[in-house]
Amino acid sequence: MKxxxxxxxxxxxxxWHPMAYPADSLANPPTIxxxxxxxxxxxxxxxxxxxxxxxxxxxxxxxxxxxxxxxxAAQLDQLPYYSIxxxxxxxxxxxxxxxxxxxxxxxGLTRAFYTSGGSDSVETALRLARQYHKTRGEAxxxxxxxxxxxxxxxxxxxxxxxxNANFSNAYEPPLAGCxxxxxxxxxxxxxxxxxxxxxxxxxxxxxxxxxxPFRARAAxxxxxxxxxWARGGxxxxxxxxxxxxxxxxxx
Amino acid sequence: xxxxHEGLQTLQARHETIDDLRGxxxxxxxxxxxxxxxxKAPIDKPVAGRVQEETYRAGAMVRVSARNITVTxxxxxxxxxxxxx
Numbered sequence: 001m002k003x004x005x006x007x008x009x010x011x012x013x014x015x016w017h018p019m020a021y022p023a024d025s026l027a028n029p030p031t032i033x034x035x036x037x038x039x040x041x042x043x044x045x046x047x048x049x050x051x052x053x054x055x056x057x058x059x060x061x062x063x064x065x066x067x068x069x070x071x072x073a074a075q076l077d078q079l080p081y082y083s084i085x086x087x088x089x090x091x092x093x094x095x096x097x098x099x100x101x102x103x104x105x106x107x108g109l110t111r112a113f114y115t116s117g118g119s120d121s122v123e124t125a126l127r128l129a130r131q132y133h134k135t136r137g138e139a140x141x142x143x144x145x146x147x148x149x150x151x152x153x154x155x156x157x158x159x160x161x162x163x164n165a166n167f168s169n170a171y172e173p174p175l176a177g178c179x180x181x182x183x184x185x186x187x188x189x190x191x192x193x194x195x196x197x198x199x200x201x202x203x204x205x206x207x208x209x210x211x212x213p214f215r216a217r218a219a220x221x222x223x224x225x226x227x228x229w230a231r232g233g234x235x236x237x238x239x240x241x242x243x244x245x246x247x248x249x250x251x
Numbered sequence: 252x253x254x255x256h257e258g259l260q261t262l263q264a265r266h267e268t269i270d271d272l273r274g275x276x277x278x279x280x281x282x283x284x285x286x287x288x289x290x291k292a293p294i295d296k297p298v299a300g301r302v303q304e305e306t307y308r309a310g311a312m313v314r315v316s317a318r319n320i321t322v323t324x325x326x327x328x329x330x331x332x333x334x335x336x
Contacts, residue, residue, distance in 0.1 A: 031307070041312065049307060052322040053314045060278070060323075 004044045007032050018154070036063030084114070119153030126157040144175075147183035255280055255322065268294060274322075282320040294318050 011032065012025040035042040039062055041051045054060060061068060075092060082090040097112045104110075113128070115121045126144060133141035146152065146161035153159075159167055160174030163183065168174060253261075256275040259282060263269040270288050274280030284294040284302070296318065303315045314321045 031312075047307075048310075050311045052306075052311045054323040057279070057321075057323055 004032075007044055038062045038064070119155040119158050122153045122158040122161075123155045126161075143177040143179055145179050145181055148180045149183045259322075268298070278323050280322045282322075284318045284320065 008029060011029065012022060016022060017025050017030065032044040033041050034044050036051070036059075039050050040048055041063065042048045051059070051063075079090060079092070082088060084090065084093055093114065100112045101110055113124055115124055129144075130142055133139065144157075144161050146163065148163040150161070150163040151167070152161050154167065156171070157175055159171050160178045161180075162168050163180060256272075259269075259272050259274065259280060263272045263282070267288055268284050268286075269282050270285040270291065271283040272281070273283075284299055286292040286294045299315045299318050299320070302320065303313060306313050311322075
């Protein structure tokens with residue numbers, strides 16, 4: 001390993017950090033982690049801490065977990081890679097799919113499609129959703145509904161369905177047919193609470209009807225929180241049915 | 252070992268700045284920081300950064316997103332060694 005001065009000096013010189021401005025990365029140098037064992041990580045200065053973030057929430061079994069290292073090494077010895085694109089498969093992916101099925105079948109997920117990451121998965125799911133409806137003869141069902149505060153990754157399909165505009169503004173124009181709907185977000189969402197501080201439900205409802213909490217007051221008087229409940233059911237679900245139901249040509 | 256959610260509840264009782272505490276179910280925990288609990292005025296952004304720095308100095312890496320702090324209980328809850336998560 002190069003010494004710590006080299007690493008600190010070069011960190012931002014030849015690479016970009018995701019979701020950061022290069023100038024900011026220079027001004028606020030990141031912590032450079034050089035070791036990990038169990039729940040602990042060690043930085044380039046030798047400072048050891050408990051990693052409360054689990055990497056980026058993905059190192060769920062700890063760093064340098066022996067059974068995982070053993071399994072990785074054994075697989076590398078036996079077969080490091082073989083393609084599963086049409087015509088070939090390999091023993092490991094077949095067995096993994098069965099494990100996943102056993103784990104996820106109670107939630108209705110019975111088949112795996114392997115991808116290389118989260119954004120890749122979202123992208124694939126969006127494509128499959130459209131293909132599903134086309135195959136079933138409902139080619140008009142092409143819209144994507146997502147929650148205003150949601151995060152769906154950084155690829156071209158995931159970006160416009162993200163709820164936070166910081167992740168999408170710079171990459172517009174977006175994929176067509178993306179709609180955002182209100183999400184429950186209770187505590188410090190003062191901009192949502194402001195209209196009458198009556199809680200997220202009402203505000204979310206107004207948001208849904210008007211697209212803005214600030215244009216919402218008049219509309220909310222006319223409409224219909226109570227009417228909505230009287231008609232039965234959750235307004236969010238009803239709203240979903242309105243938009244996602246029959247194919248519409250207003251996209 | 253104190254369960255991580257309980258530990259954060261203790262912190263919440265001690266610090267006005269911690270408004271909302273999520274967690275106690277599953278792996279994720281989160282703290283929402285405010286400048287004022289009554290008005291829910293957001294905390295100054297540099298304060299969240301300082302909390303992150305001080306926490307790191309005191310022995311734990313946590314993640315700050317905007318004015319929220321997230322922790323996984325897998326990391327916060329156990330003091331395992333390598334190979335023994």
